[in-house]
Amino acid sequence: MTTICSYTIEQYMKMIEDFHGSSAPGLLIGGFMVDLALKNKPECEFYDCICETATCLPDAIQLLTPCTFGNGWLKVINAGRFALTVFDKYNGNGVRVNLSASKLENFPEIKNWFLKLKKKQEQDKDLLFREIIAAGASILDIKEVKVSPDFIGKKKGSKISLCSQCGEAYPVRERDNGKCLICDGLNLYL
Amino acid sequence: MTTICSYTIEQYMKMIEDFHGSSAPGLLIGGFMVDLALKNKPECEFYDCICETATCLPDAIQLLTPCTFGNGWLKVINAGRFALTVFDKYNGNGVRVNLSASKLENFPEIKNWFLKLKKKQEQDKDLLFREIIAAGASILDIKEVKVSPDFIGKKKGSKISLCSQCGEAYPVRERDNGKCLICDGLNLYL
Numbered sequence: 001m002t003t004i005c006s007y008t009i010e011q012y013m014k015m016i017e018d019f020h021g022s023s024a025p026g027l028l029i030g031g032f033m034v035d036l037a038l039k040n041k042p043e044c045e046f047y048d049c050i051c052e053t054a055t056c057l058p059d060a061i062q063l064l065t066p067c068t069f070g071n072g073w074l075k076v077i078n079a080g081r082f083a084l085t086v087f088d089k090y091n092g093n094g095v096r097v098n099l100s101a102s103k104l105e106n107f108p109e110i111k112n113w114f115l116k117l118k119k120k121q122e123q124d125k126d127l128l129f130r131e132i133i134a135a136g137a138s139i140l141d142i143k144e145v146k147v148s149p150d151f152i153g154k155k156k157g158s159k160i161s162l163c164s165q166c167g168e169a170y171p172v173r174e175r176d177n178g179k180c181l182i183c184d185g186l187n188l189y190l
Numbered sequence: 191m192t193t194i195c196s197y198t199i200e201q202y203m204k205m206i207e208d209f210h211g212s213s214a215p216g217l218l219i220g221g222f223m224v225d226l227a228l229k230n231k232p233e234c235e236f237y238d239c240i241c242e243t244a245t246c247l248p249d250a251i252q253l254l255t256p257c258t259f260g261n262g263w264l265k266v267i268n269a270g271r272f273a274l275t276v277f278d279k280y281n282g283n284g285v286r287v288n289l290s291a292s293k294l295e296n297f298p299e300i301k302n303w304f305l306k307l308k309k310k311q312e313q314d315k316d317l318l319f320r321e322i323i324a325a326g327a328s329i330l331d332i333k334e335v336k337v338s339p340d341f342i343g344k345k346k347g348s349k350i351s352l353c354s355q356c357g358e359a360y361p362v363r364e365r366d367n368g369k370c371l372i373c374d375g376l377n378l379y380l
Contacts, residue, residue: 021256021263052372059260062252066211069259069266070249073211076259077378079371080361081353085379096379101352101359115350115359146380160305162291163271169291169305171270181269182242188267189275189286190336 002136004031005038005064009133012063020059025113025125026082028132029139030060033097036137037086038065040095044088049074050151052081052098060084072154082114085145092147100141107131107139192326194221195228195254199323202253210249215303215315216272218322219329220250223287226327227276228255230285234278239264240341242271242288250274262344272304275335282337290331297321297329 004012009028016027041047049067051058054076058069061084067073073089087094104111109128112118158171163180170180182188194202199218206217231237239257241248244266248259251274257263263279277284294301299318302308348361353370360370372378 019252020258020261022261024261027260050378052378054259055262056260059258062209062258062260068210068249068252069244070217070246070252071210071212071214072245077372077376079376079378081356081358081370081372083358092380098358102357116347148377148380151378157306166271167292168271168273168288180271182267182271186267186269187338188240188242188269188341190282190338 002133004035007031015063016059019063020056023129024056025110025128025132026056027060027063028129029082029099029110030057030084031064032132032137033057033084033099033140034060034064034086036140036142037084037095037097040142041086042088042093042095044090044093046089047073047086047094048089048152050085050087050147051076052079052083052085054078055080057082057084075151077151085147087145087147087152089153092149092152094145094147095142096145097140097142100139103139103141107135110135110139192323194225197221205253206249209253210246213319214246215300215318215322216246217250217253218319219272219289219300220247220274221254222322222325222327223247223274223289223330224250224254224276226330226332227274227285227287230332231276232278232283232285234280234283236279237263237276237284238279238342240275240277240337241266242269242273242275244268245270247272247274265341267341275337277335277337277342279343282339282342284335284337285332286335287330287332290329293329293331297325300325300329 012031049061061074062068083098085094085096110131160169161172164178165183202221239251252258273288275284275286300321350359351362354368355373
């Protein structure tokens with residue numbers, strides 16, 4: 001029986017719907033991606049994840065690994081590539097898994113969805129999910145990678161200061177002018 | 191009895207540990223913050239969230255609201271302020287809740303933790319959690335805000351192209367040179 005990190009497809013789909021709010025195709029493919037990466041990652045005490053897109057895939061990682069956005073073990077480097085890396089948090093050695101555009105010839109509805117060849121309302125969602133389940137890991141690439149030191153580990157916590165404008169606590173930056181980023185010009189609120 | 195979005199403190203702490211991996215003080219305070227924001231947000235059909243820090247707080251939002259990083263309803267604008275905003279996704283009207291540095295005089299261990307006045311290993315974790323539960327929403331500020339249009343809604347999906355270097359699918363950028371962001375110089379891997 002096909003499983004994703006020890007869950008059945010049905011169990012995993014339920015987890016997706018509860019957390020993500022809808023049964024997104026990217027999360028189902030993402031499940032196969034996480035599963036493949038975890039089975040092939042180097043032996044290590046602790047691993048971190050990088051996700052190369054902000055869309056859907058981070059939630060598969062958050063559901064299936066201990067890595068969440070808020071605990072810092074998942075980093076999102078939003079390059080828009082549908083790929084994730086699981087790596088030893090101390091030396092950066094890991095595996096990268098991506099959905100391969102060149103492996104989709106036998107799965108036309110996945111290709112339509114992934115390369116946006118059809119508008120969302122013209123896609124056949126049932127067929128798309130059937131193709132994803134039939135394809136499993138066969139549409140994925142996997143390779144060994146070494147993550148650059150710049151993207152490993154947490155930044156050392158900086159000192160906390162109170163913003164001279166809003167009065168709120170914020171982390172002091174390298175070239176700091178006494179204001180938090182938002183008071184310093186990021187117009188988040190009108 | 192004190193509750194956080196209809197959960198008891200014990201239930202919520204269990205949810206934190208299962209998802210986030212540890213009982214982080216920031217997630218417990220974050221629970222009170224989400225609770226306060228949801229009780230005071232404008233009536234609306236759909237709401238989105240902004241989190242002004244990448245540390246801990248996004249996980250409180252992901253646990254207690256339908257907004258996740260992967261579904262795009264949670265946006266993290268990492269200014270390092272311990273604050274979140276819940277707002278009508280169509281017009282940006284919402285409420286912002288932050289942990290107030292000026293309301294911590296009666297809660298010295300929260301102050302030590304929040305302003306990093308003591309090293310982590312010198313903090314009294316039991317006392318810190320007791321203070322957080324005793325403080326509840328009394329250490330929070332809340333105000334009405336209007337989120338700037340720049341931070342509302344999803345960006346219209348761009349066309350997909352195949353990177354001339356790695357061959358992977360990526361979203362075409364405004365000034366595109368045929369390469370995905372990572373092949374274009376973001377040295378994610380060695």
